[in-house]
Amino acid sequence: xxxxxxxxxxxxxxxxxxxxxxxxxxxxxxxxxxxxxxxxxxxxxxxxxxxxxxxxxxxxxxxxxxxxxxxxxxxxxxxxxxxxxxxxxxxxxxxxxxxxxxxxxxxxxxxxxxxxxxxxxxxxxxxxxxxxxxxxxxxxxxxxxxxxxxxxxxxxxxxxxxxxxxxxxxxxxxxxxxxxxxxxxxxxxxxxxxxxxxxxxxxxxxxxxxxxxxxxxxxxxxxxxxxxxxxxxxxxxxxxxxxxxxxxxxxxxxxxxxxxxxxxxxxxxxxxxxxxxxxxxxxxxxxxxxxxxxxxxxxxxxxxxxxxxxxxxxxxxxxxxxxxxxxxxxxxxxxxxxxxxxxxxxxxxxxxxxxxxxxxxxxxxxxxxxxxxxxxxxxxxxxxxxxxxxxxxxxxxxxxxxxxxxxxxxxxxxxxxxxxxxxxxxxxxxxxxxxxxxxxxxxxxxxxxxxxxxxxxxxxxxxxxxx
Amino acid sequence: xxxxxxxxxxxxxxxxxxxxxxxxxxxxxxxxxxxxxxxxxxxxxxxxxxxxxxxxxxxxxxxxxxx
Numbered sequence: 001x002x003x004x005x006x007x008x009x010x011x012x013x014x015x016x017x018x019x020x021x022x023x024x025x026x027x028x029x030x031x032x033x034x035x036x037x038x039x040x041x042x043x044x045x046x047x048x049x050x051x052x053x054x055x056x057x058x059x060x061x062x063x064x065x066x067x068x069x070x071x072x073x074x075x076x077x078x079x080x081x082x083x084x085x086x087x088x089x090x091x092x093x094x095x096x097x098x099x100x101x102x103x104x105x106x107x108x109x110x111x112x113x114x115x116x117x118x119x120x121x122x123x124x125x126x127x128x129x130x131x132x133x134x135x136x137x138x139x140x141x142x143x144x145x146x147x148x149x150x151x152x153x154x155x156x157x158x159x160x161x162x163x164x165x166x167x168x169x170x171x172x173x174x175x176x177x178x179x180x181x182x183x184x185x186x187x188x189x190x191x192x193x194x195x196x197x198x199x200x201x202x203x204x205x206x207x208x209x210x211x212x213x214x215x216x217x218x219x220x221x222x223x224x225x226x227x228x229x230x231x232x233x234x235x236x237x238x239x240x241x242x243x244x245x246x247x248x249x250x251x252x253x254x255x256x257x258x259x260x261x262x263x264x265x266x267x268x269x270x271x272x273x274x275x276x277x278x279x280x281x282x283x284x285x286x287x288x289x290x291x292x293x294x295x296x297x298x299x300x301x302x303x304x305x306x307x308x309x310x311x312x313x314x315x316x317x318x319x320x321x322x323x324x325x326x327x328x329x330x331x332x333x334x335x336x337x338x339x340x341x342x343x344x345x346x347x348x349x350x351x352x353x354x355x356x357x358x359x360x361x362x363x364x365x366x367x368x369x370x371x372x373x374x375x376x377x378x379x380x381x382x383x384x385x386x387x388x389x390x391x392x393x394x395x396x397x398x399x400x401x402x403x404x405x406x407x408x409x410x411x412x413x414x415x416x417x418x419x420x421x422x423x424x425x426x427x428x429x430x431x432x433x434x435x436x437x438x439x440x441x442x443x444x445x446x447x448x449x450x451x452x453x454x455x456x457x458x459x460x461x462x463x464x465x466x467x
Numbered sequence: 468x469x470x471x472x473x474x475x476x477x478x479x480x481x482x483x484x485x486x487x488x489x490x491x492x493x494x495x496x497x498x499x500x501x502x503x504x505x506x507x508x509x510x511x512x513x514x515x516x517x518x519x520x521x522x523x524x525x526x527x528x529x530x531x532x533x534x
Binding site for chain 2: 209235238239297299300303304306307310318321322325333334335337338339340341342346348349350351352353354355356359
């Protein structure tokens with residue numbers, strides 16, 4: 001097999017299992033691609049060449065290699081995942097002074113148990129508080145499809161590495177949209193599973209009651225394969241549900257036929273530019289639906305996610321805010337300081353509103369299986385953009401990237417994000433994502449629809465050219 | 468949106484928590500606190516009841532090797 005950066009993880013694993021290529025050659029190809037493109041992308045904060053090649057040799061010699069689902073597949077993780085021997089940075093300068101992690105995060109261990117090979121750690125917004133990965137300490141991660149634009153965030157390195165063909169798989173985290181936003185802006189597939197589905201053990205928290213972990217890939221089959229390998233209960237994460245593995249890969253071929261699909265209206269159209277609504281309309285047309293669905297009180301749900309984030313996120317950093325506030329990224333410092341001061345009653349009220357909203361949305365899912373919404377209000381803005389005009393309002397550009405994702409992660413629904421192209425009149429070379437949203441624990445439906453759209457040629461995630 | 472001057476609250480809360488807000492940080496902190504306050508204001512007015520209490524649930528920790 002050649003070292004083509006377009007090769008999906010499923011094909012790499014199949015070839016390594018069959019012995020037609022080696023894990024070492026696939027990992028070396030990934031390391032070479034990283035070395036060639038990284039000066040322009042800045043996706044990685046650490047490349048683990050020695051560890052990766054040693055692990056690749058381990059996979060090649062492993063007696064179970066022919067049964068490993070991810071045999072020889074290179075992957076990388078957002079730098080809030082623990083990697084044994086590395087200090088977990090979470091995008092910060094402050095964490096540099098902490099001791100290195102003693103063991104890998106649970107999801108890394110699960111992927112490596114299936115033969116995947118970790119090749120590095122990826123850039124992000126400091127402490128996951130941002131949607132653009134314009135990190136002052138480690139530099140901005142550039143969008144591989146237009147280097148002058150942001151990659152999205154906070155898992156910007158995770159999305160850019162996949163879009164640049166550096167690795168076929170990455171892991172990120174999503175508290176308010178940090179998988180779905182960069183997947184949308186970098187033109188790749190992303191999955192934010194149901195809250196509590198995947199264990200967060202060995203990852204640096206942002207907002208414990210909202211944090212989700214999940215994968216990025218360039219096709220739905222790779223997303224499903226990775227997700228399946230990571231499922232399962234873990235007693236070390238109290239939020240992780242005690243559910244067995246429910247594999248979705250065998251279900252992808254069922255397609256979208258028979259599913260009741262609706263398009264979210266109201267907030268989800270009002271707060272999106274035509275780039276984004278056109279993407280949703282294209283998906284709706286491909287799926288043969290004209291049904292419009294309105295959720296109640298979406299703006300309040302977004303506000304609830306915002307306030308919970310303020311309260312929980314800042315409390316975690318109170319000690320550092322007291323003694324070394326100047327070591328925070330200027331992009332987050334004043335926000336964390338302000339958020340540390342908010343009254344507890346606001347946060348509790350936000351949690352109650354969140355609970356109210358979850359119950360109302362559950363009723364909606366009694367008559368619909370999958371809901372469609374834009375993942376971002378627009379395509380990736382230029383690095384350094386401060387303001388954006390949406391619905392006649394001048395809004396802060398960075399925070400507004402999550403306007404359409406926050407109400408959904410607020411209540412923990414599973415979402416697959418799929419990339420569409422050529423829908424922006426001003427930037428026809430840029431992608432934009434559509435959220436495929438299902439009821440809790442129905443990741444299978446999100447991924448079935450994603451696979452169906454891919455099979456129809458509606459969405460795709462080509463590696464960026466000319467890097 | 469209700470217009471409230473939060474500056475006295477910010478000073479008192481910062482002092483209570485042992486946080487120093489420098490002159491350089493003050494404008495940004497006030498702006499972000501005001502943004503949070505505006506969001507919190509949106510959370511008022513829903514007909515919430517006891518059954519809508521937070522879903523945050525404490526999970527007891529079982530000793531290793533048990534359960």
